[in-house]
Amino acid sequence: MLSRIMLVPSRLEIINALTGQKTMSIRALAKRVGRLYPAVYRDVQILLAAGVIGLDDKGKLAFPYDEVRFNFSVTGGGFS
Numbered sequence: 001m002l003s004r005i006m007l008v009p010s011r012l013e014i015i016n017a018l019t020g021q022k023t024m025s026i027r028a029l030a031k032r033v034g035r036l037y038p039a040v041y042r043d044v045q046i047l048l049a050a051g052v053i054g055l056d057d058k059g060k061l062a063f064p065y066d067e068v069r070f071n072f073s074v075t076g077g078g079f080s
Helices: 002-006 009-018 026-033 037-049
Strands: none
Touching (some): 002 009, 009 037, 026 037
């Protein structure tokens, strides 16, 4: 489920860092978000597999959007 992939703070931080940028390397992204490369690489691979972000023809991360909005509903009985 896409929401389970997206609603992880570290991945939302990646999306936020890529929003409005043309392309970026994973190393530059890790520096931008202040996290270690292996952790960012892992999250990037998950986002790539889900189709949330892509790669350009040079292998750099691409997220060609200027703004991201989430719209979802929470239903159910809540906590017991």
